[in-house]
Amino acid sequence: MIPWVHLDTGTVPGEDSTLRLMRRGDEFSIVVGTIELMNNRLSASEKALANLVCERLRGRPRVRMLIGGLGMGFTLRAALDDLGPDAAIVVAELVPAVAAWARGPLSHIFAGILDDPRVDLRVDDVGRQIRLKPAQYDAILLDVDNGPEGLMRRENDRLYGVDGIGQARAALRPGGILGVWSQGPDRMFKSRLERSGFAVEEVRVRANGGSGRRHVLWIAARTGGVQPDARRGASRSSRPRLGRAAAG
Template sequence: MTAAVHDSPVVLDRRDGPYGEVALRRHGTLLQIIANGCFLMDTSDGRSERLLVDAAYDALDGRPEPKVLIGGLGVGFSLAHAAADSRWGRITVVEREPAVIDWHRHGPLAEISAGALGDPRTEIVRGDLVAFVNETSDTFDALCLDIDNGPGWTVTDDNHGLYAPAGLAACARVLNPGGVLAVWSAEPSPEFEGTMRNAGFQQVRTEEVPVARGVPDAVHLGVRPG
């Protein structure tokens, strides 16, 4: 009986956010984020989130201290990895769920992100990423987006537009010439590669990270023309 209880997820916090219910669970040693009953991510691995950041940097043209916009704070792997790399310049993270930000600043997820949040290069923006890329006057050298399970599996319906031609055009608008768009996905999407090419991105490709079971995680990459 004790083992069964230990193996069951324990809800550490549950809140009604602007887009529905979000919960933070602990399952053994893992922390998990659940949105409206849908599993989003956990702290089990982080390889693909780190690849998201590294692949974006590698696709740049060697410019000094490039500015990166990270879409989605999540469990903090992407932010922590970017902040651990002194080559990045300003690091801006857009996160729409106040609870997620709070779990990083004052809760259990601080074990991953505390150092990154204390980095003077880091700025956390509370807001919707789709609205941000449509409204900001700022520009970046890299966009690393991880707000859904992929272009075909969005957390909320209004995120679909981000992966459509108009959404990709908005992403291109906030990228400096030669800047890189990197999009995380729970599975490779040849259709999305085609949409990126049709939107004008160059050097479009997909990098994959094998997982224990099922299809690999993927990072879709494209470069805004110079």
């Protein structure tokens, strides 16, 4: 068997966690500790996140989208394939090393998508990008950390709590879509979305299309009117942390 080779290490800003980029032949993996976060052979659910959201945006001119988490670029590539030439996509990637790998050892996987004029890659916290101004996006796609439970960075939990959901809703235009990737189900998170003024569809997609574990995607459409009071009930899931970070 071909052994894994450690190519590089990336530091997560403000945290003790580090990411390692590994290679085995033509297979690449991003890991934290002993947990694999991303693999170039397992990309079906990341692509589906973009496909399902873009399907609901069909017919809208000049779509503006925010993607949280660059990963290996699978969500970004799928969005570029689905959206028109007048679209604009901001990608927020927290870890500088992940952005550097996209133009370095993973450049053949990205195959030039970062040079697409529709793409604006920002090495920044996606939460800060969401809060920049209201009603700025037609869609926000979050493929950050483990999903509603943060593995690498506790700050990520705020994205999926009541305040974070409210900020995402405020950043969406009327009828905008919030798409969220997760390694598994979370009933409390789905309930928070619904109480926060979203019509929610939950979709399960296998990691590798027809095989592998099932990941969960929430496709949440912003409904009209004033945001309801979503503070009733638990603000976040109490499941133990496990899974993934720096996805895309």
